[in-house]
Amino acid sequence: LVFLFLVGLKDNIKGIAIASGIVGSAYILTIRNPNNYFGFYLGILSSILLGIQFYLIDNFELFFVYFFIFIPSQAISIYTWKKGNKQDGLSSELNPSFLSFRNFLIVTACFLLLFIADIFIAREVSHAHAPQVSLSIQIFSAIFVAASILANILLIKKKTDSWYYWFIFSIAGIILNILYKDYVTVTLFVIYLLINSEAGLMWIKKTPKENYGWLKGK
Numbered sequence: 496l497v498f499l500f501l502v503g504l505k506d507n508i509k510g511i512a513i514a515s516g517i518v519g520s521a522y523i524l525t526i527r528n529p530n531n532y533f534g535f536y537l538g539i540l541s542s543i544l545l546g547i548q549f550y551l552i553d554n555f556e557l558f559f560v561y562f563f564i565f566i567p568s569q570a571i572s573i574y575t576w577k578k579g580n581k582q583d584g585l586s587s588e589l590n591p592s593f594l595s596f597r598n599f600l601i602v603t604a605c606f607l608l609l610f611i612a613d614i615f616i617a618r619e620v621s622h623a624h625a626p627q628v629s630l631s632i633q634i635f636s637a638i639f640v641a642a643s644i645l646a647n648i649l650l651i652k653k654k655t656d657s658w659y660y661w662f663i664f665s666i667a668g669i670i671l672n673i674l675y676k677d678y679v680t681v682t683l684f685v686i687y688l689l690i691n692s693e694a695g696l697m698w699i700k701k702t703p704k705e706n707y708g709w710l711k712g713k
Contacts, residue, residue, distance in 0.1 A: 511551070515544035516683050520690060526650075527694030532576035538569040552677075556617065556636055560643055568647035575651055591653045591698050593708030602645060602656070609641035632674050639667040655702045658695030665691050 519541040525534025546561035594602060614637045642664040649657035668684035 511544055511548050512679065512683075515541055515548050516686070518544060519683070520686055523687065523690040523694055527690070527697050532573055535569040535573045535576070538572075539566055542566045542569065554675075556640065560640055564640075564644055564647060568651060572647075572651045576653070590706060591655045591702050592706035593702065593710055594649075594654055594656050596709040599656070599709035602649070606641050606645055606660075609644055610637045613637035613640045629674070632671065635667050635671040635674065639664060639671055642667060655695075655698045658691060658698055661691040662688070662695060 518537055522534050522537040522541045525537060526532075542561040542565040546558050546566075549555075549557040549561065593599075614633055617633055617636060642660045646657050646660035646664055649660065665684055665688035669681055669688065672678070672680040672684060
């Protein structure tokens with residue numbers, strides 16, 4: 496990861512890109528255990544570094560995502576996961592669960608609404624000064640933002656469904672940065688995709704059968 500980030504980076508973001516990549520990978524590897532909330536401290540640090548990195552390359556939409564979605568969500572996760580441990584006892588595992596069928600439909604509808612809203616808002620605000628931005632960039636940017644919001648909210652609730660949205664988030668991040676021709680950041684999101692996929696599988700294995708929610712039907 497360090498080697499890849501050393502290649503082709505501007506000097507003003509080289510150091511912070513290396514740091515954000517390492518800390519971000521450590522964050523995901525830590526929270527793949529649903530009973531470990533320590534990783535969110537790494538997540539906050541990673542989000543600060545990534546936010547600054549995207550600000551330095553004038554990607555203000557991703558700067559907004561990391562500073563105003565990721566950091567507050569991770570802070571709330573620390574509070575709620577700690578609170579859950581205190582209520583159930585430090586030796587008691589907090590088992591993850593899937594959404595109910597009804598809530599699965601609601602979250603899916605929210606994803607579509609966030610996606611549509613981001614396209615319209617981005618076209619009017621974020622991309623008003625950049626008419627050259629293609630429709631494909633706007634679409635994958637909207638998917639990236641919508642998935643990140645829902646992934647963070649569901650992670651706070653310890654819902655296994657959050658990893659589906661982390662998977663979508665990683666795929667959108669890869670495609671978006673390919674469209675931006677930022678192949679170094681593509682490398683980071685490929686790593687995120689691999690780690691998110693492995694973490695999602697671990698959460699599915701740790702989810703008790705009685706907590707399978709919508710997978711069991713209505």
